[in-house]
Amino acid sequence: MKAKEGVVDFLNKVVTMELTAVHQYLLHASLCANWGYERLQHEFHELAKEELAHASKVIGHILYLEGAPDVQKLGTVSSGRSVPDLFQADLRFEQDDVTLLRDAIAHCAKVGDFTTRHQLEDMVVETEKHVDWFETQLRAIKQVGLENYLSEQIKK
Known part of the structure; x- marks a missing residue:
């Protein structure tokens, strides 16, 4: 099936975002493991797996649309020196991802690609x-304090 105008371009931007997320979450999982926060390491690892599944699904859809997946690009991977820094960076990243997905959904609706739109709607949820x-997590840190929050993250 041939892609409608601009759809593959949006999908490739989504692939870049999802692959960047995989790298960022793997880094954050490793940082948390190094700091001794097993629960957070597990959560970040699970997030990385979800993002990888998203990227794989979008790549498959690009191929279905007879497009060329661009897996050569990666966005900026954000890090930090503390757990709150990681959460803030990840929150901004996910908010940017929501914006991109919504723009892609709007474009798909405009050009009449409802199959792609539906897949992107699932991803935005x-x-x-x-x-x-x-x-x-950031609200919990504010409410109970960083030390109390982190003490709960030591063991799974």
């Missing part, structure tokens, strides 16, 4: 859940 998770 999952991405909004990630936004909520990071907001919840």
Whole structure:
């Protein structure tokens, strides 16, 4: 099936975003493991797996649309020196991802590609859940204090 105008371009931007997320979450998982926060290491590892699944699905869809997946690009991987720094960077990243997905959804609706639009709508729901998770973690840190929060992250 041939892609409608601009759809593959948007999908390749989504692939770049998802692959960047995989790298960022793997880095954050490693940092948390190094700092001794097993629970957070596990959470970041799970997030990386979800993002990899998103990237794989989008790449497959690009191929279905007879496009060329661009897996050569990677965005900036953000890091930090503390758990709150990681959460802030990841929250911003996921918010940017939501914006991109919404723009892609709007474009797909405009050009009449409802199959791609539906797949992107599923992804934006999952991405909004990630936004909520990071907001919840940052709120918990404010409410119970960083030391109390981190003490709960030591063991799975």
